[in-house]
Amino acid sequence: MTSSFLQYWRRVFIFTALVAMFSVTPLLFAQQGASLSGTVLDSAGAALPNAAVSIKSESTAFLRKTTSDALGHFSAINLPAGKYSVEAEAPGFAATRKTGIQLGASQSQELSLSLSIGNANDQVTVEANASGSMAAALSPVGALLEARSARSEISSDFIQQFTSPVADYGEISQIVPGVYSINSNGVGLGQSANYFRGFPDGDYDITWDGIPFEDTNTPTHHSWAFFPGVWIGGVDFDRSPGSASTIGPSPFGGTINLLSKQIPDQQAVRGTISYGSFNTMLLDAQYDSGNLGAAHKASFVLDVHRLTSDGFQAFNYQQRIGGDIKVQYKLSDRTLLSGYSGVIQLTANTPNNSGPTRAQAQLQYNFLLQNTDPTSTYYYAYNTYRVPTDFEYIGLKSALGHGWALDIKPYTYNYDNSQYYTNDPPKTADGKIDATCATPVKGKSPCAVDKYNSYRKYGETSSVTQTSKWGVFRTGLWYEWSLTNRHQIPSNPLTHVDDLLPNFNEHYTFNDFQPFAEYELHAMPRLTLTGGLKYSYYGMRFKQYADNGGKIGNLGGKPYIINTADYHNYLPSADANYRIKNNWSVYGQFSKGNIIPPTNVFDVTGGSVGALPKPTGVSTYQTGSVLKLKRFTLDGDAYYIKYQNTYSSFTPITGEDTIYFLGPDSVTKGFEVETNVYIAHGLSFYVNGTADKASYVGTGVPNNLFVANAPANTEGFGITYQEKNLDLGFFEKRIGPQWNDNGSFHNQFNVAPFNIVNLFLNYNVRNNTIFDGSKIAFSMNNLLDTRNIVGVGFANSAAPLKVNGIASTYFASTALSQGDILTQTPGRSFTLTVTFGGVWR
Incomplete structure (x- = not known):
């Protein structure tokens, strides 16, 4: 498939999406008569039909009941x-509830009510529902009473x-139990990754x-290049294969569902200026259209921003422009038709x-291996990182009728990483870089590397549901097609001339697809049982060109x-949720997940692989409980996970096929709790804690050999004050000992x-005027300026140790070296933020 052909279809897809999204002409707002009306939505903003709505007076016995229509609308007139x-x-x-709605004798009000669901990837809400829990409403992170697995809901607030x-x-x-993430260049100023369990x-x-996104080389993620924090409206963190x-390419350890911002009912405009440590500046503007037209058929939210920073690490400059x-x-x-488009231009x-x-x-x-000396390997201008991305979808x-509903979402996204970096070039007699360094010297790395990684994906997610008095049936399909181009070429940093x-x-x-079917049986008024099966298939066509011996040779x-290569798996799941009381539930789950082998399976001499390795599998068993009282919440879970580890390879005789074998299995078990x-x-006072043991099992594996990057324990603490115009927060996350x-x-x-301690102080304007939503905010990250080594890339090779007189395949000793590459926590940083504007009433 030619590049021009792909560019043509990319333009067609984006043009079609834009026509669909912008074919609405804003109309004048229309005022309805005295009444209480609104819309019932799921927390992704989609209409929820046939929802039961109860309108109750808080001072009398008056009660009015109604049902939302096919677009989630409801209304009640002639209310006292x-x-x-x-x-x-x-x-x-x-269920969800809003209280304290004051109605005058001839007043009309409109509101929206968002419901959460226990299985959907694109749902999230902080649940202060019929239990009337103030503690749940003010909790930094919460669990769901209808949870079927260990999930944490992080709200927009x-x-x-x-x-x-x-x-x-x-x-x-970071607030989620057991989760930690490090970005050595400072908060939000580089590619980071989460670790949990x-x-x-x-x-x-x-x-x-609800749309999976990942690199095609391995299922790693480039989240900072696609979805910055200013676009994120919530996070649904499921710590299980689900x-x-x-759906997704690696439902192995869990799923982090990032959600776009919901579209508000009212028109608003806001401009934000943030400035802080490392000369970091963020300029952001957001416009909310509110409900447009007399019929309230259209609405949109638009955001544009520009971020620049010197970064905490020396000369690690960053710039991001997006909308x-x-x-x-x-x-x-x-x-209901919806659409989304996000575009980022990232340089570093x-x-x-x-x-x-x-x-x-x-x-x-x-220090970051960079300086201002053009004759040095570490001259910062020799290291460049340019990544444009775009992400689009249309949802329908x-x-x-008869309880059936359709949800389909075609999408496309693109990642285009052009990176250039230096290694250790040879020097001339006067200490300058050798101008002929583009030609690699045997036994030495090239002077610089011209690196490229680009992929374009087209896909769709679709589901059909049928809701009846017996329960909910779900079936659907995830399909995705992608094209990837990757290369690394030795280069001369002085001339940027690449080697041959x-x-x-x-x-x-x-070509990937995952059809699925499951049924959520409402076996009893308080008991829900869900079982299902997913078929996971991945088909790959891989073309490798002759190289200098870096991968496959000549x-x-x-x-x-x-x-x-073709990979496939059947992945079953089963779970149950029992509501002991309206504010107390228990659940149990069994589920299986998998990850396909990375593309470097074929990175062997001649590209010859005799027997393809199979996908790596995981089986997860967990149980938990959620309790929500008025002034107190408590949820916890215990889990047992058995999973296969990555493949290793060897070539028996030069020229023969490469053989792949699995590393030892691992077992992870522990518990998580939060209140x-x-x-x-x-x-409010918030606490969470985890205890975790992730260790290898199997023949020949020494006892007490632990999985890397699995802390033995974590603790989180938070004190929050949320009253009237003030929001104050003090949070600490402690990460226990772990191994590399x-x-x-x-x-x-x-x-x-x-440990990391963060502090937040905000003054918000909440006065029902045009300035509603304006604020002044101050944040301090790593308040105590703790500076720790949290990861090591070893310069020395490992020397295998002997177990029962035989050299171990798994255990070794490595001498620490001054050449080890370190991952470190960034130093203290602060940010001052001023937001202007608010709701147009």
């Missing part, structure tokens, strides 16, 4: 003046009030509004090694080699416990 509470509920969803305005999804997710980035899915309807738009239009009483001076050596860190904590939801032969050059396509004079206590007058590995050899470096 007074104060009301409104509650909405629907099968398979948790928490993101806006208690995270840095430049934060990425990793920093936002011993699962690193790549062992779990990340989705945006149910059969959970996104989300649109909704009601085609009819039964059909990040080198290939993103940390200092041990020797350099002793001289300068924020329709109520088909690359380290590698490869093109490949993927191929005996052939220009390239083509390999194909929020509402004290009084907006003051050296390649396939385990337990090579013990990472000492470390």
